[in-house]
Every structure is written in C-alpha cells, then in structure tokens.
Amino acid sequence: xxxxxxxxxxxTAIGKTRIAIKTANFFQTExxxxxxxxxxxxxxxxxxxxxxxxxxxxxxHFIHSHSIHDxxxxxxxxxxxxxxxETLFQKYKTVVMTGGSMLYIDAVCKGIDIMPDxxxxxxxxxxxxxxxxxxxxxxxxxxxxxxxxxxxxDLKNPVRIVHALEICLMTGKxxxxxxxxxxxxxxxxxxxxxxxxxxxxxxxxxxxxxxKMIESGLEEEAHRVFPFKHLNSLNTVGYRxxxxxxxxxxxxxxxxxxxxxxxxxxxxKQLTWFRNKPDMTWFQxxxxxxxxxxxxxxxxxxx
RNA sequence: GGUGCCAUAGCUCAGUUGGUAGAGCAACGGACUGAAAAUCCGUGUGUCCCUGGUUCGAUUCCAGGUGGCACCA
Numbered sequence: 001x002x003x004x005x006x007x008x009x010x011x012t013a014i015g016k017t018r019i020a021i022k023t024a025n026f027f028q029t030e031x032x033x034x035x036x037x038x039x040x041x042x043x044x045x046x047x048x049x050x051x052x053x054x055x056x057x058x059x060x061h062f063i064h065s066h067s068i069h070d071x072x073x074x075x076x077x078x079x080x081x082x083x084x085x086e087t088l089f090q091k092y093k094t095v096v097m098t099g100g101s102m103l104y105i106d107a108v109c110k111g112i113d114i115m116p117d118x119x120x121x122x123x124x125x126x127x128x129x130x131x132x133x134x135x136x137x138x139x140x141x142x143x144x145x146x147x148x149x150x151x152x153x154d155l156k157n158p159v160r161i162v163h164a165l166e167i168c169l170m171t172g173k174x175x176x177x178x179x180x181x182x183x184x185x186x187x188x189x190x191x192x193x194x195x196x197x198x199x200x201x202x203x204x205x206x207x208x209x210x211x212k213m214i215e216s217g218l219e220e221e222a223h224r225v226f227p228f229k230h231l232n233s234l235n236t237v238g239y240r241x242x243x244x245x246x247x248x249x250x251x252x253x254x255x256x257x258x259x260x261x262x263x264x265x266x267x268x269k270q271l272t273w274f275r276n277k278p279d280m281t282w283f284q285x286x287x288x289x290x291x292x293x294x295x296x297x298x299x300x301x302x303x
Numbered sequence: 304g305g306u307g308c309c310a311u312a313g314c315u316c317a318g319u320u321g322g323u324a325g326a327g328c329a330a331c332g333g334a335c336u337g338a339a340a341a342u343c344c345g346u347g348u349g350u351c352c353c354u355g356g357u358u359c360g361a362u363u364c365c366a367g368g369u370g371g372c373a374c375c376a
Contacts, residue, residue: 012340037340047340073337103339112336123338154334157343163336179336199331232338239340261329266340272333 003089003188004299008098009034009105009274010195011267013205015285017050019195020098024058026292027299029092032084033062034099034108036077037236040068045213045221046238061088068225068233071120078107082186089188094299102273109192111184118166126162138165146174191298193291194280196271203264210260213238219252237262 006027008020024031033039037047041064049063061084066072081097081104088095099105106112130138138161143150145168153160164175171178196202222242225234229243238259245255274280283291 035340036338071337074339075337078337101339103336103341107336110336115337118337154343157335159338159342160335163338167337181336232341235338235341237340263340264330268331269333269340273335273339275333 001093002299004094005085005108005186005188005190006094006096006295006299007034007105007109007190007192008096008195009100009102009192009280010285011202011270011274012100012263013048013209013267014195014197014202015205016098016100016195017048017054019285019288019291020096021050021054021058022288023292023295024096026296027092027094027096029094029096030059030061030088032081032088032095032097033060034077034081034097034101034104035062036072036074036099036101036104037233038063038099039066039072039077040064040233041066042068042225043221043233043236043239045216045218046236048209048213068228068231070233071117072233074101074103074107075112075115077104078112081108085188095188100270102270109186109190111181113178113181115167115178116170118163119170122166122169123162126165130158130162135161138162141165142168145169146176148174149176149179190279191295192277192280193295194274194277194282195285196274196282197284202267206263206267207260210238210256210263213259214256218242222246237266 006023008016008023010016020031035047037043038049039062040047043049044064050060055063062077062081085095085108097105097108126138135156135158138158139150139155142153142161142165146164149164153164155161167173167175167178218238219242222239223246225239226243226246228234229240234240234243241250241255241258241262244250244258245252250258281294283294
C-alpha cells in the first residue's frame with residue numbers, strides 16, 4: 001500500500017488549519033503540524049494554534065508539544081516528525097501535514113545535513129565578538145577556516161557567518177564539508193498543496209486575525225513570557241513587538257500596527273519561498289472541494 | 304453665491320527660475336541547511352486632477368473646468 005503525505009502549506013492567515021482539518025477528516029487520518037511556533041505550549045493566542053474544538057475534531061501532532069525553553073530547530077523537527085510519521089503510516093495510508101514553516105517542511109521532504117549541535121557557550125562568545133569586533137573579524141576567520149563556504153555565503157548576514165564558524169570551531173573541519181545535502185529517500189510519497197489568494201484579501205485576513213488576537217488576550221500572553229524575552233523561541237512576530245511596548249519603547253497602538261506589518265512581511269517572505277517551487281499545486285482557500293477531489297484522484301490512482 | 308489657498312507615488316508631503324520628478328512610511332522582488340514567525344540583500348511602483356492656450360518643449364506659466372479646505376455672505 002502506497003503511503004502518501006499530503007502537505008498543505010501557504011502564507012500565514014490563509015486558512016490552512018481549517019482546510020487541513022477537512023482534508024484529514026476526508027481521509028480519516030491525523031494531522032502533523034509543521035509550524036515552528038505552534039509547537040511551544042507557552043504560546044497560543046499569538047501563534048494562532050487550532051481551537052479546542054479543532055483539536056478535538058482531528059488529532060494533531062506538534063501542537064504545544066515542546067517548551068519555549070527547549071532549544072528547538074529544524075533538524076530536531078526532521079527527526080521527530082519522521083518518527084511520528086512512521087507510527088502514523090502504520091495506521092493510515094494517508095497523513096496530512098500542515099504549517100507555514102518552510103524550512104521545517106523542506107527538512108521533512110528532503111532532509112537536512114547532519115551536523116553537531118551548537119554549543120551554547122560558543123554561540124554566546126561569537127555573538128559577543130560580533131558585537132565587539134564587528135562582522136569583518138568573523139569573516140576573516142571564516143575565510144581562513146572555510147574558504148569554500150566563504151566564497152558563496154551571504155557575507156552581510158551575521159547569522160550565516162556565526163553558524164559556519166560555530167561548526168568549524170567545534171569540529172575542526174570546514175562547515176562546507178558537512179553541506180552535502182544528499183537527497184534522503186522517504187518511505188512515502190509527497191503531495192504538496194499551496195494555498196494562496198489575492199494579496200489585498202490576504203492582508204485583510206491578516207489584519208483581521210491580529211485584531212482578534214488582541215481581543216483574545218495577546219498582550220497578557222506576551223506579558224506572561226516577557227521574563228524569557230531573550231529566548232529565540234520568543235523572537236516571534238506578535239511577542240517581540242509587545243516586549244518593546246513593555247519596555248516603554250513604543251505605544252500599544254504602535255505595537256499592534258507593527259505586528260500587522262510584520263505579519264504581512266512574513267507572509268510575503270513565505271510566498272517568495274514557495275514561488276518557483278515546481279512541485280506545488282495551488283488552490284484558493286475557498287476551493288476546498290476541488291482540492292479534496294484532486295487529492296482523492298491522485299491518491300487513488302496510486303493504488 | 305463671492306474671495307483665497309490647495310490638487311504630484313498606496314499615504315503624508317518636497318520639488319522642478321519651463322527640459323516628464325524624490326523623501327519618509329507603506330508596498331514589492333530576492334536569498335535561505337541546527338535561530339527559519341529567524342537572519343540578510345535589493346527595488347520608486349507616477350496620465351505630476353482634467354481641457355485648452357503660450358512655447359521647440361508645460362507637471363511647472365496663463366485661462367476655464369472639476370474636486371477639497373478656509374474665510375466672507
């Protein structure tokens with residue numbers, strides 16, 4: 001029996017949750033979330049996790065499954081998601097994955113290179129050096145330790161430089177020697193569905209959803225995690241703007257405005273990533289019947 | 304009804320002594336391998352309100368029109 005992973009993705013606020021649930025219901029299966037922020041149990045309002053009713057309607061995985069204090073990343077997600085998928089495919093022929101975290105989805109579909117976990121002390125040191133000496137100093141060191149990567153990396157992007165140096169310093173080997181990205185075979189076939197709509201309409205949905213989040217108590221939720229604002233998991237749209245407000249840097253109105261803008265920008269970034277991916281089939285958010293019909297045909301043909 | 308002021312990018316506005324224009328914000332395009340809702344790079348997107356006139360040439364000057372604001376009635 002052919003196993004199929006149906007991936008439903010698209011920009012934030014497009015309506016992935018609702019359609020994923022309909023699809024999962026149709027195929028009588030469960031949902032694996034691919035959302036890098038909904039995994040944190042301390043966050044609900046600002047990450048737009050599915051409602052209690054939605055969670056009862058279909059069993060979800062990777063919702064509230066980890067803590068903001070965990071050092072989570074795409075590689076861990078790859079490992080854990082594949083484990084969950086293996087279990088699910090023993091029960092189901094089809095499994096639905098949904099979410100907007102592009103790198104997480106890619107990690108499940110294609111895999112990520114195996115590299116050592118980063119030593120937090122080393123990262124701290126390098127960040128301190130970055131601040132004190134500037135990026136040029138780190139660049140020079142990277143040029144020495146990994147000239148190949150230096151030649152291709154975005155030299156203005158400190159995150160890339162720092163991470164490459166981390167791996168070089170920890171392993172004594174060039175970072176590029178780990179970057180082989182062999183295509184990892186998966187024991188299931190993949191159908192990728194993208195959801196998109198008119199940009200103005202998407203912006204409308206985003207603004208509306210942010211207003212709803214405010215009504216539902218986003219400020220209180222952000223305040224609860226404010227003591228941990230330095231965590232990477234909280235470098236997140238909807239929280240960092242409120243942190244700035246709590247610090248007295250901006251008004252609440254300004255924070256809300258910035259949350260809307262940053263969410264719009266995030267959606268645009270997602271669309272940039274998804275665009276020119278030839279393996280995606282696109283639907284409008286209101287074309288759920290066509291979508292399910294398309295999947296049904298495709299999956300039954302595979303039998 | 305009269306007089307005055309204004310009309311330029313999605314918004315707020317600058318500017319061109321006449322040679323088709325630029326800031327901020329917003330927006331848009333792109334990159335992406337253990338931070339990915341992160342991080343980084345790039346881009347003015349324009350019937351200069353409309354119609355005539357003067358001029359080699361008008362967004363700019365003139366006239367009329369339309370719309371807005373203010374004051375007087």
